[in-house]
Amino acid sequence: MSRKASDNVEYTLRSLSNLMGEKKRRKQQQEEAAAAAGERSLIASAESCTSINSQSTGAGDLERAARKQFQQDVTPAFVYVVSVFSALGGFLFGYDTGVVSGAMLLLKREMNLSALWQELLVSSTVGAAALSALAGGVLNGVLGRRPCILMASLLFTAGAVILAAARDKETLLGGRVVVGLGIGIASMTVPVYIAEAAPPHLRGRLVTINTLFITGGQFSAAVVDGAFSYLARDGWRYMLGLSAVPAVLQFLGFLFLPESPRWLIQKGQTQKARRVLSQIRGNQTIDEEYDSIKNSIDEEEKEGATGGPIIYRMLIYPPTRRALIVGCGLQMFQQLAGINTVMYYSATILQMSGVDDDRLAIWLAAVTAFTNFSFTLLGVWLVEKLGRRKLTLGSLTGTTVALFVLALGFLLSAQVSPPVTFTPGDPSGPNSTCTQYSYCNKCMLDPNCGFCYKKNGSSIVDSSCIPVNTESTDRAAWGRCMNETKSKAGGSIWAYNYCPTSYSWTALLGLILYLVFFAPGMGPMPWTVNSEIYPLWARSTGNACSSGVNWICNVLISLTFLHTAEYLTYYGAFFLYAGLACVGLIFIYGCLPETKGKKLEEIESLFESRLCTCGASDSDEGRCR
Numbered sequence: 001m002s003r004k005a006s007d008n009v010e011y012t013l014r015s016l017s018n019l020m021g022e023k024k025r026r027k028q029q030q031e032e033a034a035a036a037a038g039e040r041s042l043i044a045s046a047e048s049c050t051s052i053n054s055q056s057t058g059a060g061d062l063e064r065a066a067r068k069q070f071q072q073d074v075t076p077a078f079v080y081v082v083s084v085f086s087a088l089g090g091f092l093f094g095y096d097t098g099v100v101s102g103a104m105l106l107l108k109r110e111m112n113l114s115a116l117w118q119e120l121l122v123s124s125t126v127g128a129a130a131l132s133a134l135a136g137g138v139l140n141g142v143l144g145r146r147p148c149i150l151m152a153s154l155l156f157t158a159g160a161v162i163l164a165a166a167r168d169k170e171t172l173l174g175g176r177v178v179v180g181l182g183i184g185i186a187s188m189t190v191p192v193y194i195a196e197a198a199p200p201h202l203r204g205r206l207v208t209i210n211t212l213f214i215t216g217g218q219f220s221a222a223v224v225d226g227a228f229s230y231l232a233r234d235g236w237r238y239m240l241g242l243s244a245v246p247a248v249l250q251f252l253g254f255l256f257l258p259e260s261p262r263w264l265i266q267k268g269q270t271q272k273a274r275r276v277l278s279q280i281r282g283n284q285t286i287d288e289e290y291d292s293i294k295n296s297i298d299e300e301e302k303e304g305a306t307g308g309p310i311i312y313r314m315l316i317y318p319p320t321r322r323a324l325i326v327g328c329g330l331q332m333f334q335q336l337a338g339i340n341t342v343m344y345y346s347a348t349i350l351q352m353s354g355v356d357d358d359r360l361a362i363w364l365a366a367v368t369a370f371t372n373f374s375f376t377l378l379g380v381w382l383v384e385k386l387g388r389r390k391l392t393l394g395s396l397t398g399t400t401v402a403l404f405v406l407a408l409g410f411l412l413s414a415q416v417s418p419p420v421t422f423t424p425g426d427p428s429g430p431n432s433t434c435t436q437y438s439y440c441n442k443c444m445l446d447p448n449c450g451f452c453y454k455k456n457g458s459s460i461v462d463s464s465c466i467p468v469n470t471e472s473t474d475r476a477a478w479g480r481c482m483n484e485t486k487s488k489a490g491g492s493i494w495a496y497n498y499c500p501t502s503y504s505w506t507a508l509l510g511l512i513l514y515l516v517f518f519a520p521g522m523g524p525m526p527w528t529v530n531s532e533i534y535p536l537w538a539r540s541t542g543n544a545c546s547s548g549v550n551w552i553c554n555v556l557i558s559l560t561f562l563h564t565a566e567y568l569t570y571y572g573a574f575f576l577y578a579g580l581a582c583v584g585l586i587f588i589y590g591c592l593p594e595t596k597g598k599k600l601e602e603i604e605s606l607f608e609s610r611l612c613t614c615g616a617s618d619s620d621e622g623r624c625r
């Protein structure tokens with residue numbers, strides 16, 4: 001099909017989609033079209049452009065055929081280049097949040113870090129990301145998307161250099177905060193930038209690629225952690241410093257990449273916007289797209305004359321208020337479903353399923369990260385096939401089931417938890433709390449204690465609950481399990497944070513099931529949907545708020561996981577996440593409209609009716625109309 005013909009089809013498609021919902025008029029047009037031998041109307045023009053036999057098509061068939069034809073049109077490679085360079089921000093987000101667990105194993109020994117300092121180094125990054133994601137809204141609106149991405153890559157580079165060269169823990173803390181600032185800005189800017197550059201039929205796929213890069217970053221971090229864990233001295237410098245490579249690459253790339261055309265039009269830089277639009281659309285005609293963006297901005301400006309801060313205007317205008325609730329709700333439930341307890345504590349959960357070798361647990365954590373990555377790839381493929389709504393609902397349903405499997409696995413393990421059969425005297429004098437527990441289950445949940453036992457065939461014998469060594473959780477403070485190597489040679493096994501039971505494998509099964517379901521939908525969709533549901537004037541602020549909610553809930557869940565497990569037990573914690581996921585399912589079923597294939601400028605109308613009527617229609621495309 002010639003380029004001109006494809007433009008006509010595109011134009012016709014848009015005109016047709018405007019006609020959707022106006023059934024009466026369409027019917028009339030069909031009749032007119034039929035009466036005039038199908039040559040005069042828009043439908044007929046699409047027919048001629050696409051060479052579809054004029055007798056065989058009703059409006060629905062015609063529209064489908066025209067849409068297919070349009071989608072088959074070649075998308076300029078430049079859009080992919082822009083998306084991949086932006087998504088390096090996602091890679092760094094994943095790498096820097098993932099790498100710290102392996103680095104911490106080495107750092108805590110080399111720098112003698114207390115538990116408080118370890119927690120500070122992990123959570124300072126996530127906390128800083130929450131703050132900078134919120135601030136990123138103003139920066140994006142005022143400076144534009146491109147300067148924000150450049151700023152994020154500079155912060156990533158600076159952070160990596162500071163961390164790799166750090167001589168003390170205070171410098172490490174500074175480096176982690178700098179990296180966190182970069183993560184926050186990147187996490188809210190990149191999806192918006194990609195969504196604004198992508199053509200509607202590829203937007204979901206391209207924004208989802210950003211999450212593929214996040215999980216790819218987490219997987220690479222796990223592999224780097226595994227590889228450098230053999231380098232006991234300074235291995236952490238490589239782990240933390242290596243992120244400078246993609247950061248510099250992104251910085252250099254973005255020196256040559258353009259600003260978002262939508263932001264340029266909003267700022268009145270129309271000539272530049274036209275140039276960029278032609279550049280990213282190749283030689284397709286951009287007039288219709290340009291006019292549609294321009295018109296919607298003009299309309300927004302007329303309507304938005306009320307003034308006041310953007311967040312205030314978003315809250316008093318029902319469609320943006322509803323979009324904000326949906327966007328923040330999605331991000332909140334993504335985190336409340338417990339993804340980062342699974343990602344950050346997968347080694348611990350794997351130990352629960354009987355893996356008693358630290359290094360093996362690190363490598364198996366890389367397998368977990370790989371599962372997350374590879375199933376996000378499935379999401380990239382499914383997002384334009386199933387649409388956002390079906391994919392998110394299916395994914396969260398499976399995730400909820402997996403959380404119940406995890407919880408039941410822990411419950412069964414707790415019920416057959418081996419008893420403590422041997423209570424040696426504490427050589428340091430007064431008995432510790434550890435010696436008061438009569439089952440492994442209770443002993444395991446106390447962070448100060450571990451379970452030391454021997455195996456006779458498949459049964460557990462001579463088991464005791466002993467205080468953990470203050471310097472390393474790999475061994476007991478005293479007794480048979482005091483020395484790692486000696487204890488193995490002597491047949492004694494030290495279990496910290498887990499109990500050896502025959503049901504432990506259910507934890508592994510639950511973990512894998514969880515990621516298989518979570519990764520294609522609940523992982524990427526909150527980012528994808530947020531990048532498209534706000535009108536331009538509210539887009540930066542909407543994404544800043546929802547990303548902020550994501551990071552705040554991330555801190556909340558990942559920092560409280562171990563304490564929650566202590567108070568509610570492991571199975572209690574996972575039942576809690578399963579319950580929260582059920583609430584999320586109801587919310588998403590009721591409130592998430594389908595945005596697949598819509599122009600960004602059309603999406604606002606999806607939020608015009610009452611929020612929880614969004615799930616009322618069973619049509620795939622027409623929710624919330």
Ligand SMILES: O[C@H]1[C@H](O)[C@@H](O)[C@H](O)[C@@H](O)[C@H]1O
Binds near residue numbers: 343554
């Ligand atoms: O979408 C991402 C992804 O699912 C990651 O694996 C997770 O660590 C992030 O918190 C989340 O925002």
